[in-house]
Amino acid sequence: MCTLKVVAAGPLSTVQDRGRPGLAALGVGQSGAADRPSHRLANRLVGNDEDAAVIEVTFGGLELRAEGGVYVALTGAPCPMVVRAPDEQPRTFAAYSAVWVPDGATLSLGVPSSGLRSYLAVRGGIAVPEVLQSRSTDMMAGIGPDPLAAGMRLPVGAPAGNLPETDLAPVCPPEAADIVLRVVDGPRADWFTEDALDALVGDSYKVTTDSNRVGMRLSGPELTRSRTDELSSEGMVCGALQVPPTGQPTLFLADHPVTGGYPVVAVVLSADIPKAAQARPGQRIRFVRVATPGGDLDD
Amino acid sequence: MKLFPCADQGLLVELDDLEQVLALYAELVDTPPEGVVDLVPAANTLLLRTDPARTDLQRVAKAVLEAEPRPGTRPDVGHIEIPVTYDGEDLADVGRLTGLGEREVIEAHTGQEWTVAFCGFAPGFGYLVGTDDRLHVPRRDNPRTKVPAGAVALAGEFTGVYPRESPGGWQLIGHTTATAWDLDRDPPALLVPGIRVRFVEA
Numbered sequence: 001m002c003t004l005k006v007v008a009a010g011p012l013s014t015v016q017d018r019g020r021p022g023l024a025a026l027g028v029g030q031s032g033a034a035d036r037p038s039h040r041l042a043n044r045l046v047g048n049d050e051d052a053a054v055i056e057v058t059f060g061g062l063e064l065r066a067e068g069g070v071y072v073a074l075t076g077a078p079c080p081m082v083v084r085a086p087d088e089q090p091r092t093f094a095a096y097s098a099v100w101v102p103d104g105a106t107l108s109l110g111v112p113s114s115g116l117r118s119y120l121a122v123r124g125g126i127a128v129p130e131v132l133q134s135r136s137t138d139m140m141a142g143i144g145p146d147p148l149a150a151g152m153r154l155p156v157g158a159p160a161g162n163l164p165e166t167d168l169a170p171v172c173p174p175e176a177a178d179i180v181l182r183v184v185d186g187p188r189a190d191w192f193t194e195d196a197l198d199a200l201v202g203d204s205y206k207v208t209t210d211s212n213r214v215g216m217r218l219s220g221p222e223l224t225r226s227r228t229d230e231l232s233s234e235g236m237v238c239g240a241l242q243v244p245p246t247g248q249p250t251l252f253l254a255d256h257p258v259t260g261g262y263p264v265v266a267v268v269l270s271a272d273i274p275k276a277a278q279a280r281p282g283q284r285i286r287f288v289r290v291a292t293p294g295g296d297l298d299d
Numbered sequence: 300m301k302l303f304p305c306a307d308q309g310l311l312v313e314l315d316d317l318e319q320v321l322a323l324y325a326e327l328v329d330t331p332p333e334g335v336v337d338l339v340p341a342a343n344t345l346l347l348r349t350d351p352a353r354t355d356l357q358r359v360a361k362a363v364l365e366a367e368p369r370p371g372t373r374p375d376v377g378h379i380e381i382p383v384t385y386d387g388e389d390l391a392d393v394g395r396l397t398g399l400g401e402r403e404v405i406e407a408h409t410g411q412e413w414t415v416a417f418c419g420f421a422p423g424f425g426y427l428v429g430t431d432d433r434l435h436v437p438r439r440d441n442p443r444t445k446v447p448a449g450a451v452a453l454a455g456e457f458t459g460v461y462p463r464e465s466p467g468g469w470q471l472i473g474h475t476t477a478t479a480w481d482l483d484r485d486p487p488a489l490l491v492p493g494i495r496v497r498f499v500e501a
Contacts (some may be wrong), residue, residue: 027421143482178421181308235348236304267305268306293351294356
């Protein structure tokens with residue numbers, strides 16, 4: 001069996017698959033890859049099942065040594081990729097392509113030119129043991145494998161299918177300028193003043209450094225409440241914009257808590273959550289208010 | 300019943316009280332609408348988390364409106380006893396806050412049936428509601444940075460058992476050796492929504 005030895009983990013690298021749907025009633029969130037389309041694409045490029053476990057790399061910096069030759073593919077935030085095989089010149093590869101890493105070679109990822117999270121799929125998938133039917137690290141719940149650390153060895157599974165004939169995926173890299181996210185009024189939008197809803201879409205919000213897989217704290221126009229009573233804790237979805245008493249929203253991502261006790265002013269459309277997951281600290285987000293897909297529920 | 304969409308990811312159903320939440324939850328656990336991936340019961344809401352690729356909220360809303368909640372029923376997940384040693388650091392404070400004194404706090408805690416309304420905060424952390432309101436106390440002004448695993452605590456209308464060491468602002472009244480969260484158990488949570496609990500003095 002091939003293994004990947006972690007030489008350097010970078011700021012944060014974790015194993016992720018599609019997560020753990022169906023366990024929220026036990027207090028366990030779905031977790032899984034923060035940018036799911038990039039996770040699926042990385043798997044497709046090496047002929048894996050779409051849901052196979054990959055490495056989610058936050059802001060580059062990962063270095064692995066292949067113990068056994070492997071095909072890999074990198075998607076999401078495009079990092080410069082260098083393969084150094086014994087007795088060969090280092091070779092540089094572009095993201096969104098399938099790359100052969102010979103036995104004994106090291107693969108190093110630089111800092112991405114845009115975006116935050118890259119997905120490194122290896123043919124056969126990362127085969128760490130499953131916890132509750134998933135190999136994902138849930139940073140909130142503390143479930144799943146530990147984040148990668150130097151010296152760790154990751155087992156690689158057996159290839160599931162044929163290598164695809166396409167070895168390069170023509171996709172756009174994540175946005176380097178302002179990120180535009182479509183939001184729908186949240187379940188507790190009426191707990192806020194009409195001014196607050198205007199403010200949410202009237203100016204941009206900065207992604208603060210207080211951001212991780214659980215959520216992003218944003219800094220921008222204060223969202224004022226029209227009701228100040230306590231909200232009983234209630235279930236929350238990925239993409240929820242929850243507003244604590246500071247009036248500064250938090251945008252919840254893959255490892256968000258199952259329930260929350262602050263009102264949700266708006267929710268990002270599911271199609272735009274992958275873009276949100278690629279927002280870097282310091283980058284600006286603009287929200288655009290749209291109608292609920294499918295119209296009014298009373299129809 | 301009020302229905303609130305959460306973009307295209309889910310439907311938050313607001314009900315009058317926990318009894319109604321559990322009645323609807325009991326029905327939907329058995330017959331979940333197509334495309335619903337998670338049900339999250341809470342004190343007076345039930346969230347249906349959906350897969351937008353497999354359904355739309357109109358269909359989910361229709362299924363909820365047509366569901367027949369079973370009043371008085373709860374998910375049939377049984378009942379358990381949890382042994383507690385009542386030696387918590389806040390027991391004296393809870394005795395003062397409630398005006399009951401330590402002994403009566405213990406008697407009130409062991410003398411009623413509790414039901415897990417919902418889970419949240421951490422895997423296996425159940426929010427249990429009781430049948431008498433004498434133990435309703437506010438959270439501590441200063442949350443502890445470390446509450447040990449197994450701590451039995453009170454806050455608001457709820458009691459709970461900390462599944463693992465974590466920060467926490469609840470009032471600690473005792474501890475239990477019962478394991479609230481065990482990955483080798485199916486389900487790993489001891490306190491699942493709807494389960495009825497008796498606390499007994501260890």
